[in-house]
Amino acid sequence: MPISPSQGSTAGGTTVTITGTNLAGATAVHFGSKPATITGNTPTSVTVVSPSGSGVVPVTVTTPGGTSNPLNFFYVGAPFKSALSTTSGPLAGGNTITVSGTGLSTATAVTFGANAATPTVISDSQITAVVPAGAAAGPVGVSVTTAGGTNNGFSYTYVDSPTVTGFTPASGPPSGGTAVTITGTNLASTQSVTFGGIAAPFTVISDASVSAVSPPTADGQPGPADITVTTLAGSATAPTPFQYVAGPGI
Numbered sequence: 001m002p003i004s005p006s007q008g009s010t011a012g013g014t015t016v017t018i019t020g021t022n023l024a025g026a027t028a029v030h031f032g033s034k035p036a037t038i039t040g041n042t043p044t045s046v047t048v049v050s051p052s053g054s055g056v057v058p059v060t061v062t063t064p065g066g067t068s069n070p071l072n073f074f075y076v077g078a079p080f081k082s083a084l085s086t087t088s089g090p091l092a093g094g095n096t097i098t099v100s101g102t103g104l105s106t107a108t109a110v111t112f113g114a115n116a117a118t119p120t121v122i123s124d125s126q127i128t129a130v131v132p133a134g135a136a137a138g139p140v141g142v143s144v145t146t147a148g149g150t151n152n153g154f155s156y157t158y159v160d161s162p163t164v165t166g167f168t169p170a171s172g173p174p175s176g177g178t179a180v181t182i183t184g185t186n187l188a189s190t191q192s193v194t195f196g197g198i199a200a201p202f203t204v205i206s207d208a209s210v211s212a213v214s215p216p217t218a219d220g221q222p223g224p225a226d227i228t229v230t231t232l233a234g235s236a237t238a239p240t241p242f243q244y245v246a247g248p249g250i
Contacts, residue, residue, distance in 0.1 A: 003059055007074040007106065009149045012052035018061055018071070019045045025063050031073055032057035076148035079103040084142065088157040088189060090233035093133040097156075099144060100126050106147035112156055113140030134158035137186075159233040162186045167227055171243040174223075176216035180242065182229060183209055189232040195242055196225030214242065222246040 008014025016036070018029065024043040029036045031051055036059075040047035046061055050073070058070030081101035089095045099110060105124040109116045115132040122128060127144070134140065137160040143152045164184040172178025182193065185208060193202040193212040202212040210229060217223070224241035 003071045003073060005147065006072065007076050007147045008050050009147065010052060010054050010075045010077050011149060012050050014050040014147075015039070015047065016050050016059075016073070017045055017047045018059065020061070020068065022065060023061060023063060026061055027064070028062040030058075030060050030062070076106055076146065077103055078149035079107065079144050079146045079151045081144055081151055081154060084154055084156065087155065088159050088232050089131055091134050091137055091158045091160050092233075093131040096128055096130050098122075098126060098128050099142075101144070101151075103146060103148055104144065107144055108147075109145040111141075111143045111145070119144075131156070159189050159231060160186045161233045162190075162229055162231045162236040164227065164229050164236045164238045167238055167242065170240075171245045172214050173247055174217045174220050174244045176214045178214040180212050180214055180227070181205075181209060182212060182227060182238070184229065184236060186233065187229060187231060190229055191232065192230045194226075194228045194230075197228075198225075214244075217244050 003018050023046050026041045026046045029048045031053055034051040036048035036051055038048050053075045056072050056074050059073045060070050061068040081099050083100045085098035102125055104127045105121055107119045107127050110119045110129040117129040117132050119127040119129045137158050139155045139157045141152055142154040142156050143150050167180050167182045187210050188207040190204050190210050193200045195214050198215045200212045200215045202210055204210055222244045224243055226241050227238040229236055
């Protein structure tokens with residue numbers, strides 16, 4: 001006589017179907033000593049809503065013909081999540097995050113706002129999920145659903161793709177050291193700034209502005225260098241290059 005599912009929340013409320021023979025006219029289904037609410041009954045099945053409980057309990061079906069042999073039902077506590085490996089990412093989603101906690105081995109969904117992802121269970125203390133696309137930039141709640149229930153409490157921020165609209169000054173010496181103000185949009189999560197592929201030290205001023213110091217050119221020679229800003233949501237390059245200009249000589 002199979003039982004499906006064979007596990008559910010300690011708070012009860014799990015819909016459980018028990019299948020077998022001669023089950024018509026079921027008068028009671030017990031989870032341990034507690035009765036369950038019968039919601040459906042045929043000669044080959046009984047559907048019930050589990051009562052609250054804990055641990056492993058025997059489930060029996062009683063009909064006018066007697067009481068069945070017991071089947072084990074496992075009560076699972078609500079999950080607890082302690083950390084997200086990444087708390088922000090691109091609006092388009094597609095990046096993988098790790099959720100750490102306890103009671104995660106039966107995870108069936110990780111929800112970001114209104115959008116759900118199917119997790120990969122690594123262990124009882126760790127799952128991964130590919131972040132779905134967001135509806136709009138900004139924070140959303142993150143919840144994990146397991147056989148034991150749903151746990152909320154974390155926030156994930158969707159970040160829009162950056163743009164770089166300009167910078168000033170337009171040039172500096174090949175030796176580097178020029179303070180350059182870069183302007184654009186969605187720059188608050190800037191991870192790197194490069195001049196011609198060479199990393200530059202930077203400071204985020206606002207979502208619309210980043211300050212960087214031009215690095216020396218690789219060969220010490222003048223020439224153009226694209227300025228590229230990379231954020232959590234992707235990269236953007238200025239529409240015109242920064243010009244490394246040789247100084248005067250006499």
